[in-house]
Amino acid sequence: MKNKEIKILLSAPRGFCAGVERAIEIVEKSIQKYGAPVYVRHEIVHNKYVVDDLKSKGAIFVEELEEIKDKSRPVIFSAHGVPKKIPEDAKNYNMTYVDATCPLVSKVHREAENLKKAGYHIILIGHQNHPEVIGTMGQLPHGSINLIQNEEEAKNYNEKVNKKIAFVTQTTLSVDDTKEIIKVLKNKFPDIREPLKEDICYATTNRQMAVKNIAKKCDMFFVIGSRNSSNSVRLVEVAKKSGCSKAQLIHSESEIPYEQIGNSNIIGVSSGASAPEILVDNFINNLRNRFTINIDEVEIIKENVEFKIPKKLN
Missing domain, CATH: 3.40.1010.20 (4-hydroxy-3-methylbut-2-enyl diphosphate reductase, catalytic domain)
Structure with missing residues (x-):
């Protein structure tokens, strides 16, 4: 052959992408500045090769802050973003933390918070249990944001709160699939507010x-x-x-x-x-x-x- x-x-x-490059650089620079080990909450980015490489340089990956034995060591939050509660927990533990959340994910977080302040109920289009979705939903009080994963869920979505509705999306979705879900939501809620600039990065x-x-x-x-x-x-x-x-x-x-x-x-x-x-x-x-x-x-x-x-x- x-x-x-x-x-x-x-x-x-x-x-x-730029967010991944930044997140990896944050881990490497943190190891240079603070020495090893530094802890990283969740895989910094979803790639085994990258994670193994950073482990070899002195990063220790954990899923939750409670797993970190030595709380005097710094912790880095992954590029996917974290719920509001996590930085608060780190402060309560007196931990040094560095946030490697991608700026484009942070933009969605701020967007969701501003919509909530403006009196909107929020729909997040995304995939359940993905760390980015957990992070975005974790910016807001329970009950003020709902997750929709596909057209079927959009069709069946019945809003019980008497509020204006807005949507935001996960940054890594299929552009075409998301368009179809948005179409369903706009048919259902003609006044739904959409992001000024698309959330998909x-x-x-x-x-x-x-x-x-x-x-x-x-x-x-x-x-x-x-x-x-x-x-x-x-x-x-x-x-x-x-x-x-x-x-x-x-x-x-x-x-x-x-x-x-x-x-x-x-x-x-x-x-x-x-x-x-x-x-x-x-x-x-x-x-x-x-x-x-x-x-x-x-x-x-x-x-x-x-x-x-x-x-x-x-």
Whole structure:
């Protein structure tokens, strides 16, 4: 098969977004400033390679603050954001904390709070149990925000409070699926207030657009990313909906389907916003060992977004 020629359409932009780069830098700078160990509440970003790399540098990952034995050590909150109660708990423990919440997630948090102050009842479009959703719902008192996950739930949603209604969304959703849910809500509540600027982040939108652009030309499509990475799983769905039925996620335990790849002429490759480029390189190198590979990088937009890290780490 070595002389079997396969064309790879490499989707761009792909991989790390500005929020992920900032979060990783915050952990690394915290270790430099405070020494090891530093604690991180929840996976800083949803990628095993990144988490293992930071562990090797002196980060210890926990799910809750109670698990941290030595409360004199600093703790970092993940890029997905945390409920309001978490920084308050850290203060009560007299802990030093650094918040690595992505600024675009923080924007949704502030939006939700401002809507609540303005007398709105809020609908959050998102995925249950995703840490970002837990964080956003945790900005507001219980009962003032409801979660809707799909069109079906939107159709069945009956609001019992006599308040104006507004919606916000998780930042890593499928752009197209979200549009359909919003359509249902607008039919149901013609006066529903929507965000001034879309909540789905630029990186999610760009990566989905890039995949859409090439998926229909591909016999197979591979998204490098983790199973618990919302934006990576959405990219697989987008590839399927855009005309490549054989789209799949390649995660840390995946077996690469060489035989199927060998029966393909063109394959597409992208990566989720929390997947480092080295994983894409490794995947392509594995293919190079078996096939003759031609790579065509298809870029639809240049990204130049950068987020500053907190002043206390400079």
